[in-house]
Amino acid sequence: MARKWLRRGLVGVALVLAALVLRVTFLRPDPVPVTVVAVARGAVEETVTGSRAGTVRSRRRATLSPEVGGRVERLFVRKGDRVKKGDALVRIAADDVRAQVTLAEKSLVVAEAAEREACRAAEQAVRDLSRSERLAKDDVLSLGLLERAQTEAGMTAAACEAARARVGQARASLEVARVGLGKTVLLAPFDGVVAELSTEEGEWVTPSPPGLPIPAVVELFDPDDTYVSAPLDEVDVGRVKAGVPVRVTFDAYAGRTFAGKVSRIADYVLDQREQNRTFEVEVALEDAAFGKTLLPGTSADVVVVLARKEDVLRVPSYALLPGGRALLLSKGTLVSAKVETGLRGAEWAEVVSGLSEGDTVVTSLDRSEVKEGARARAEEAR
Structure with a gap:
């Protein structure tokens, strides 16, 4: 009987152990x-990335308008054209100014002729006075005639000086007229590319008075002097220093990375609505030749490398x-x-x-x- 209960006990223990094994095996x-x-x-690397895409910019960019208003008589360029310093860009119709130049030129011719005539008379009066003085010394000429010769010499000399003054005035008037005519032609201030042209022949343009913004007629930039401008979050303003290395990528050159350095850091933080406050850094590319091929306005992504091990x-x-x-x-x-x-x-x-x-x-x-x-x-x- 005892053996029977012992066997039953062992079987029970075995079943419990089996249940535990199954629980651990299947429920684990x-x-x-x-x-x-x-x-x-x-x-x-410890890096700083731009808060948004940067932009390729030209260091030399000018918005130009004629100094005088009027009808556009001729456009010498189109958008995208390359120009040299001094090239004509736009000419304003200026028949009245040309007429003023012509009138001033003719006035100068008349004044110069009058000057020659007056000064020849003055020279002749000097010669006559010299002759009269010799004759008076030899008691051949009376004192009254000598005084008349002296008076004539003085009057003709004054007339010559007045004629010369009128010539100077005529030349100044001609210069003023020519300057006015020059203002009707808009010239390129430097070698560059026409970025924008906002007028057509026959349209009327108005110069921009001080304090009143009027769209420029021509926008010009120098494509040979570009840099990358990138906005960085203001929290990094104390970490970024001039001269630290930068990696730049361009959507237009996918798969390529270009090395550069921070060349300048803005002295102020931009506070723009609905955007984080940022400060601008300028990046100069190491490959200057490649930089000259970039078009201003191209987007760029910038990674500033603060430290590297x-x-x-x-x-x-x-x-x-x-x-x-x-x-x-x-x-x-x-x-x-x-x-x-x-x-x-x-x-x-x-x-x-x-x-x-x-x-x-x-x-x-x-x-x-x-x-x-x-x-x-x-x-x-x-």
Whole structure:
């Protein structure tokens, strides 16, 4: 009887143990799939990116309008044309001004003729006076005739000087008329390219008076002197210095990256509505020849490199948890490790201590089941 109960007891214990084994085997949660990356050596950068796309700009850009208003008589250029300094761009109809120039030219001719005549008479009067003085010395000429010769010489000399003054006045009037005529022709102030042309032949244009903005007739820029202007968030204003390296990419040149340096930092912060406050930096490209091929207005993305270290132990920045910790996958279990970091950028962080080369660090941290102590298995990143 005792043996019978003993057998039954052993069977019961066996059933309980079997149930426990089945519970552990079938009810134990599956390992959590995680993406991982091995700690390795490489470069780490601390960077600042633009708050929005930058723009290629020309250092020399001018908005031009004629100094006088009137009807556009002739356009010498079209949008996109290259011009040289001094080339005519637009001419305003100026028949009245040309008539003034013609009148001034003729007035000058008349004044010069009168000057020649008056001065010849003055020269003759001087010669006559000299002769009269010799004759008077020999008592051949009376004192009255000598005084008359002296008076004549003085009067003709004054007439000559007055005629010369009228010539100077006529020349000044001609110069004024020519300046007025010159104002009817808009000239290029430097070598460049016509960016905009906002008028046509036959239209009337008005010069821009001070304080009253009127659209310019011609916009001109120098394509050989360009730079990249980029807005950066104001929080970085104390970190960015002139001379630091920059990487620049252009949508127009996809797949290529161009090196440059910060050449200038604005002395003020822009406060624009509905946008973050930003400050502008100017970037000079190292490849100056390529820079000359860029069209002003082209968009550019800028990455300012504040610091860079080569061949250091690194881990992806997004693999670090708050408090400077990381999860390691060790023998199928997630283990927490305290990580001391050095230089840290948006993509990579330098590992000073806490991790070793080859350690497997978890990067898929956005799931609640990914936590210290959980069973896990590595899967390929998608």
